[in-house]
Amino acid sequence: xxxxxxxxxxxxxxxxxxxxxxxxxxxxxxxxxxxxxxxxxxxxxxxxxxxxxxxxxxxxxxxxxxxxxxxxxxxxxxxxxxxxxxxxxxxxxxxxxxxxxxxxxxxxxxxxxxxxxxxxxxxxxxxxxxxxxxxxxxxxxxxxxxxxxxxxxxxxxxxxxxxxxxxxxxxxxxxxxxxxxxxxxxxxxxxxxxxxxxxxxxxxxxxxxxxxxxxxxxxxxxxxxxxxxxxxxxxxxxxxxxxxxxxxxxxxxxxxxxxxxxxxxxxxxxxxxxxxxxxxxxxxxxxxxxxxxxxxxxxxxxxxxxxxxxxxxxxxxxxxxxxxxxxxxxxxxxxxxxxxxxxxxxxxxxxxxxxxxxxxxxxxxxxxxxxxxxxxxxxxxxxxxxxxxxxxxxxxxxxxxxxxxxxxxxxxxxxxxx
RNA sequence: CGGGGAGUGGCUCAGUUUGGCUUAGAGCGCUUGGUUUGGGACCAAGAGGUCGUGGGUUCAAGUCCCACCUCCCCGACCA
Numbered sequence: 001x002x003x004x005x006x007x008x009x010x011x012x013x014x015x016x017x018x019x020x021x022x023x024x025x026x027x028x029x030x031x032x033x034x035x036x037x038x039x040x041x042x043x044x045x046x047x048x049x050x051x052x053x054x055x056x057x058x059x060x061x062x063x064x065x066x067x068x069x070x071x072x073x074x075x076x077x078x079x080x081x082x083x084x085x086x087x088x089x090x091x092x093x094x095x096x097x098x099x100x101x102x103x104x105x106x107x108x109x110x111x112x113x114x115x116x117x118x119x120x121x122x123x124x125x126x127x128x129x130x131x132x133x134x135x136x137x138x139x140x141x142x143x144x145x146x147x148x149x150x151x152x153x154x155x156x157x158x159x160x161x162x163x164x165x166x167x168x169x170x171x172x173x174x175x176x177x178x179x180x181x182x183x184x185x186x187x188x189x190x191x192x193x194x195x196x197x198x199x200x201x202x203x204x205x206x207x208x209x210x211x212x213x214x215x216x217x218x219x220x221x222x223x224x225x226x227x228x229x230x231x232x233x234x235x236x237x238x239x240x241x242x243x244x245x246x247x248x249x250x251x252x253x254x255x256x257x258x259x260x261x262x263x264x265x266x267x268x269x270x271x272x273x274x275x276x277x278x279x280x281x282x283x284x285x286x287x288x289x290x291x292x293x294x295x296x297x298x299x300x301x302x303x304x305x306x307x308x309x310x311x312x313x314x315x316x317x318x319x320x321x322x323x324x325x326x327x328x329x330x331x332x333x334x335x336x337x338x339x340x341x342x343x344x345x346x347x348x349x350x351x352x353x354x355x356x357x358x359x360x361x362x363x364x365x366x367x368x369x370x371x372x373x374x375x376x377x378x379x380x381x382x383x384x385x386x387x388x389x390x391x392x393x394x395x396x397x398x399x400x401x402x403x404x405x406x407x408x409x410x411x412x413x414x415x416x417x418x
Numbered sequence: 419c420g421g422g423g424a425g426u427g428g429c430u431c432a433g434u435u436u437g438g439c440u441u442a443g444a445g446c447g448c449u450u451g452g453u454u455u456g457g458g459a460c461c462a463a464g465a466g467g468u469c470g471u472g473g474g475u476u477c478a479a480g481u482c483c484c485a486c487c488u489c490c491c492c493g494a495c496c497a
Contacts, residue, residue, distance in 0.1 A: 012429075012430085012458065013430050014430090015429070016424085016431090016490080017424090017491095019491075036489090091495080108496095140496075142495075142496080143419085143496095144491095144492095144493085144494090144495085146490085146491085150497095151495095151496080151497090200495090201495095201496090209497095210497095219496090255496070255497060256497070257497070258497060290497050292497030293497085294497090295497060296497090326456055328455080329455070330455090357455095358455080358459095359455050359456090359459055360455060360457060360458095361455090361456075361457040362457085362458050362459090363458090366458085368457090380455095389456095
């Protein structure tokens, strides 16, 4: 992509409203815009990042044996009455009535819908287990939206649901999802803690949360330095580690994932049964597994930035390489930049070429801001000696490379996943 | 919902205390021309504003009064 034709509205200053680092940077880097409180628009760069996270999730979920589907956003309220959650979730549900007078809501989550679906199509133990997931926009009328994408009223979530014939099967799937989650978050380039958590309105017994330590985190996790014990803060008591009795450390965190062993809460309420080998009716045992996909973008930035801007982890970056001709008016410089661009694109790299007119300073600042990990600086002075710079965003390291070896050097770096 | 703050061009803000030299300003950004080009350049000329909304007071309101709306921060909720 050529920057001069791209819609990347970067800003020098963030709006005063933005508080969290990730919110400021997402805004300044031209990735998101707020439409109204808690409601955001993804600009092209933001959407590219969202897409990359989604494809990591798809790869790991599929590898773990889950199948993707897409449920509806609009849900009949009737369905929610069957589990009683129409009242439990009344405050956050966005409800409306259509012209026929049907009572509907915009899905805040999908346990009811998926259970209804599975109930109608799974009748035999032979069809179990099955794990289904979707990546979809959820709607919650949050009491207090804040910190940009971290807590929004409209957000992208990956939600998966497992259906098993017995507890043992559930545990197996739970384990598989647990592992998939670890893979996903590692590939996203974030450090995270896993806590045993309260199941809340979801119900069920066992549940774990995936927490990302960050300044603008809304949750506090208690962490034991000595034995790595982790737990969510439930009461405001002085607590010591139950394992080794050392004082626990408080960490502010963002919850990016939550997995639950639901058991039969939904399948019972909605009558999702199957026949076993003996022809006996049994209740399906469920688990559910959520990832805050859009929130993950913020969490990643919270952990990957410096005073100049975002530093994307390789797998998340909207582009692999930024080609930066320092003097856009110099034909030799520009021609070489275009040559690198087309050669790299041909080799399958995602490349952004900053072909805009303007001074070097502007381009360097914008480059740092949008945080693409690899950058090629082509300047006329170095070019006189046949050299071009390859600079690494994270390490702030600049290597002078022979101008004929730039493309192969970049491809090497990409292969290494450095 | 309770407590605290704020709404003035796309972004950051000044002006509101004490109404009138404000035909509403500045910086950044934007347009045109020129000079520049390794870390957010310079000169010149431009475009862009219902001062959140409605009502009121007054000869006169961005500025005073009333009501409402919106946004942000602190608490309950959650991916």
